[in-house]
Amino acid sequence: QLQLQESGPGLVKPSETLSLTCTVSGDSISSSTYYWGWIRQPPGKGLEWIGSIYFGGSTYYNPSLKSRITMSVDMSKNQFSLKLSSVSAGDTAVYYCARQLLLKFPSRFDHWGQGTLVTVSS
Amino acid sequence: QPVLTQPPSASASLGASVTLTCTLSSGYSHYRVDWYQQRPGKGPRFVMRVGAGGIVGSKGDGIPDRFSVLGSGLNRYLTINNIQEEDESDYHCGADHGSGSNFVYVFGTGTKVTVL
Secondary structure, eight states: OOEEEEESOSEEOTTSOEEEEEEEESSOTTOTTEEEEEEEEOTTSOOEEEEEEOTTSOEEEOTTTGGGEEEEEETTTTEEEEEEOSOOGGGOEEEEEEEEEESSSEEEEEEEOOOEEEEEOO | OOOEEOOSEEEEOTTSOEEEEEEEOTTOTTOOEEEEEEOTTSOOEEEEEEETTEEESOOOTTOOTTEEEEEETTEEEEEESSOOGGGOSEEEEEEEEEETTEEEEEEOOOEEEEEO
């Protein structure tokens, strides 16, 4: 059974870098059928796509966040990661990782992690 | 890229039906939309994909038969028949938009469904 689990600090100081890891079990992150994505949800608000990565390293990032995002894959650990630099209070959110079906482009998110709350505060 | 518009709330009495709407911005009537269910305090769950002709592909794991979709013009609908207490959730629609080397995935603002 596929499971995705987010991990990382729950509190980050303003101007610092937010770092999260998603550990995948029940599927190989090197599957050619999927991208792997990050989505966030500020408290009481809707979902926002952050970015998606393929095991080979190809990435797509949200244009509004692109200058601050780095995503990577570690196939030896079956994990993928997100780094978001220069954070501010507006980056406070629950962060989700998810598996994304690949068609011509990345498509629907068919399995999600439970999410992890990251608060940006001094 | 498309913009997805959803009403903020909807409600239905236990056992009744409710239809949720996700409206695509002008020029995107051929786009497919993904529906997600998010129960309180939980991560989203994929429900199903809908295009202008109806469901595309299969439903998500464990999605009951009382969930169905339709597409018409710029609207993509999710209907819940015989609504149950467990269906009380936020419902989000999303769509992918790729062109050349560019890609984005956009979400609507979500609809909160209350079971009366």
